[in-house]
Structure formats: C-alpha cells, structure tokens
Amino acid sequence: MSKKILEPSTRLFPIPAALVSCVGSDGVPNIITIAWTGVVCSEPPMISVSIRPKARHSYPIVKSSNEFVLNIPSASQVRTVDWCGTVSGSRVRKFDEAGLTPAVASVVRAPLIAECPVNIECEVRHRLALGTHDCFIGEVVAVHADDAVLDADGRISVGAVEPLAFCDGDYWSIGSRVGVYGFSRGKLTD
Amino acid sequence: MSKKILEPSTRLFPIPAALVSCVGSDGVPNIITIAWTGVVCSEPPMISVSIRPKARHSYPIVKSSNEFVLNIPSASQVRTVDWCGTVSGSRVRKFDEAGLTPAVASVVRAPLIAECPVNIECEVRHRLALGTHDCFIGEVVAVHADDAVLDADGRISVGAVEPLAFCDGDYWSIGSRVGVYGFSRGKLTD
Numbered sequence: 140m141s142k143k144i145l146e147p148s149t150r151l152f153p154i155p156a157a158l159v160s161c162v163g164s165d166g167v168p169n170i171i172t173i174a175w176t177g178v179v180c181s182e183p184p185m186i187s188v189s190i191r192p193k194a195r196h197s198y199p200i201v202k203s204s205n206e207f208v209l210n211i212p213s214a215s216q217v218r219t220v221d222w223c224g225t226v227s228g229s230r231v232r233k234f235d236e237a238g239l240t241p242a243v244a245s246v247v248r249a250p251l252i253a254e255c256p257v258n259i260e261c262e263v264r265h266r267l268a269l270g271t272h273d274c275f276i277g278e279v280v281a282v283h284a285d286d287a288v289l290d291a292d293g294r295i296s297v298g299a300v301e302p303l304a305f306c307d308g309d310y311w312s313i314g315s316r317v318g319v320y321g322f323s324r325g326k327l328t329d
Numbered sequence: 330m331s332k333k334i335l336e337p338s339t340r341l342f343p344i345p346a347a348l349v350s351c352v353g354s355d356g357v358p359n360i361i362t363i364a365w366t367g368v369v370c371s372e373p374p375m376i377s378v379s380i381r382p383k384a385r386h387s388y389p390i391v392k393s394s395n396e397f398v399l400n401i402p403s404a405s406q407v408r409t410v411d412w413c414g415t416v417s418g419s420r421v422r423k424f425d426e427a428g429l430t431p432a433v434a435s436v437v438r439a440p441l442i443a444e445c446p447v448n449i450e451c452e453v454r455h456r457l458a459l460g461t462h463d464c465f466i467g468e469v470v471a472v473h474a475d476d477a478v479l480d481a482d483g484r485i486s487v488g489a490v491e492p493l494a495f496c497d498g499d500y501w502s503i504g505s506r507v508g509v510y511g512f513s514r515g516k517l518t519d
Contacts, residue, residue, distance in 0.1 A: 142441075145473070145483075150469075153492050175371075179379045182460050184338045211341070219513075251332075264459075269370035272369065297499065297501065312507050313502075316496075319500070320500075321415055
C-alpha cells in the first residue's frame, strides 16, 4: 500500500462531539462544543477537555470554578452542537437561545444539559498549558443517563444514545456494533 | 426527561479504537490497542495516549523511547484491534502473529503499521501519572495516509477509512456524515 505524507496535524478520529457546560461566579451558565476530549485514566475515572485560553468565554469559567459537565448529545442534536461551537457565550445566553434546559447536578455547581442523554460531572484535577489549548483533566464524580437510554440491566445503550462523532472537521453518526471487547479470543456476547 | 445516576466511570463515547506502535531499545516492535486517546491541542498538534504502568509491555517502551505511532485502523480490522488489546507483547510478537507489517516512519524510530490507513507519528512532550494510567502527551510530528483514502484534494476521506469507534466496551463502525463544522450558521458544504 502506497502512502503519502501529510502536514502534522490533529488527524485522530473518531472523537466525541460533546457539549461542555459550566457556570460562572455570576450564576450564568454557558455551553461550549468540544471535540478535543478523551478518556485519560480508568481509576480514578478521568477525562480531558482542552479549551483555548484566547477568546473562549468558557475558559476563565472552567479555570476558576475548576469543574464542568461533559454532556453527550445525540446525532439528532447536531445542529445545536454545531451552533454552540460557533457562537460565543459573551454575546448570547446559549441555554436560552438553543432552547436547552440547565438541570441541577449532583456534585458540581455547573448544570447538566437536560436534553443530552448522558451527562458526566467532572472536577478539575490538573491543567496543562500546551499551546493554543489548555488541557483540563477532570475526575468524573457523577454520571447521569436518561431512563430512555438505559437497558434492562441499567447499562447505557449506545444505540439508543445515537452519539455524534467528530471526524476531521465533519460530524458523523455511529453505524453498527461490530464487536465486543475480547471477542477475538472467544468472548462473543455481553 | 427522567434521569438515573450511575457510578462515576469513564462513560465518554464515541472514542477511537486505535493501535499504538512502539519499539524498544532491543529493536523489537510492539503494538498496544488504545481507546484512552484524544486530541489535546491544535498548535502544536498534540494527542494524548494513556497506558497502564502495570503489566503493559508497551509502557516502559513508550516511557523510555519518548515516542509512539498512533495508527487508525478500519472497522474491517476489528478482530486484529481486539486481539492486540488482549495479548501481551511480553509473550508474543504481535506484528508477526497478527500478520502486520512494520513500516519505516519519517521522524520517529517506532514503526508505522503499514496496513492501517492513517498513521500519526508522535514525540512525547509530557507524562502525567494519574492513577491506574499514565497519560503521555505526544506532539504530532508526521502524518501518513494511504493513497486509497485520500480524495482528489489530498484530504483524508473518513468514509474510505471506515474508522472504528469504541463505545462503552464495544466496537462500533461509523455511520454517515450528518453535518460539517459551521453548517448551522450557513456553511452547507466543504
């Protein structure tokens, strides 16, 4: 197979297209769309979220409050996800404009986005200034899921969530389940 | 919408199911399957990869060599991806056993996996000990893509790659493109 060399850039995909919610000391909640996020540790469970220090309304809020909620939207919410990533909370109240509902979280002050099927509350444990972005590493302190996306065993049904992936600048839906962890060595079902 | 509270855990999805390749000072290359990876900075382009220090053959290799290659597999390679995540390089030579070809990289000593359509060379800039996992933050120093997955403009075609997502323990294929960045504000095409 012949290969070409491309410019060094962030070509990793699929990555999540998530909505991060936070709240400032003035009590006004904000939302920022984030694809620069991933899992970084199993125990304690930790998630990274990278935000530009420059011209991002959420940056000083997350930096000073040391907490955020990572909300997983459905593919049906793609227009809202895109919109929240292209306007600034310094000019609009995104919850109001997007018709989203801030819901009280369990541990953090930042609100959940009620309309997102999965909500992950995080407390910031580390912050790294890397260049254009600061990487906030948050410990997961609570997880919420809509009843409608939980199966009979109380597990999150990925098919019911219909999550959104970000792939090299575009939003993609998820296809079908093609394997479970361990299936290559004989584990064939859940 | 009624919600249930679940145990705090790493419920972020979709995340990548990637193959990380590395090479030890003995010259023997290894592969480890990694879902705990994500983009953490745009400029310089940086990617995180988290590996358990305990009982992971690749951990001391990445730690001492300070480099790795993140290879994006296709969904058709899911059995290989799963297998590489369930056996240890301390017992088997994964390139040989899996029928994969180590290819010479541009900048790092670690080999590309020739059969993966996209290969991202990284040099480690930071390492954080977080708990069960250490998070390596690598700067992207070169990207390779198969001719077969590049479109006429030299851009990676996500549909041609058919990448694999990891969603809460299962492997999923990608569905269809549902939007481009900015489409909610009038950008309708590439």
